[in-house]
Amino acid sequence: MAGSAQSTDGSNEVAEIVDGRLEEVDVSKHPTPSIPESDLSLADLERRRSHPAQWIAYVAAVLVAIIAPYWVGRTLAVQRTAWLVAHMSAFDTRGLVFVSWTVTLVALTGLGMAVVESQTWLWRIVFVVGLAAEQFIAGLSLLKFDFWYSTYVVYGKAAYLANATNLGIIAAGFAVAVYAVVWVGLLVAIRKDSPLNVLTRSWASFILFFAIEAIALLVVLFGGLLTTV
Template identity: 75%
Template sequence: MADESERNEATEIVDGRVETVEVSKHPEATIPETDLSLADIERGRSHPVRWAVYAAAVLVAIIAPYWYGRALAVNDTAWLTAHLDAFTPQGMAFLSWTVTLAAIAMLGVAIVDSGRWIWRILFVIGLAAEQFVAGVALLRLDFWYSTYVVYGESATVANAANLGIIAAGFGVAVFAVIWVGLLVVIRKESPLNVLTRSWASFILFFAIEAAALLVVMFGGLLTTVGA
């Protein structure tokens, strides 16, 4: 029988009566004592070299694919035009929108699930693909002039690629405004606060992106820019 002095007891109401019941003790600490502070522990987990390499990879993914795609457009126009003619304007807009959306989505998942590097790696891959498409399509503010000079009568497909990328970017901007507005307007204890949850935010994000794509594909923009 355990020593009475070692027993832990508490008073509880059981079936309407006050009774003294035995409760379990706290387990012994299994984490060894250390002289390191919390700041020292977090500093040891920061991995600055890894982040520096990743930042360099992001920079390369932004510059190199765009430069290569633009070089193809300028130096191998005939070869590139022959391959672009396999796409309809709607198909190219959808392709460029999908590539851009994938990169943005991977960035969002990397922020939400910050403990896994796979999302950051997929973001870099998606970013490189988007930049390559942007380079081939000569993306800029007045892209329709550049594409007409380089591609001539075949500029419609390149213009569609630019519109797909712009649609995805515009969708992100609209989502950011709406999401921040929800954070400001909805009270924390309100049932509508569920709209700010991560899963609801992703649903809202994809809905806005889909609407932006539909506007580009069926709103007359492809015809207007391609004219």
């Protein structure tokens, strides 16, 4: 038989009767609240943390990264064509594909990591920088839906250089579209209690993303596409 009595001296012990004897027993203190009392609601606290001015500036930076570099690159392609061809000719077509694919991959990776690591601005900055670089290269190579007509008009016999650059960007973009379809399919098809559920983890999704991107690059480099445009 056991009984207990609260301590009256404010200590962290109580007197408890164990087997007919009175003993002092340690007990846990009640946790002290770490958040001060406030009249603000949770919505008010989240609103204060949102920093709308920063997001407005960031959206503006993204828009600038989309428009300005493409315009600069396109202007150089039209007005400094000979100079640009001389510098692009230093690269092999596969090298141009790899450069444009890599730059686009950096932008896409920054976007993905910005979604996953939403509390840090590092990956958002990486995305903007990568996007600006990709748009600049797209402007240089006159990227659009039927780019091969524009590149032939501007670059003439050297159009294959710009076409190769465009293929690198398109490969990275097409690969991320395939990845999105495959990833959503895995989320829908795999049950939560299935051993294959490990494929839906974040680290597995990034491995899948880079694997599909690498396959797309290899298809462009060695699949004969460079000789068709």
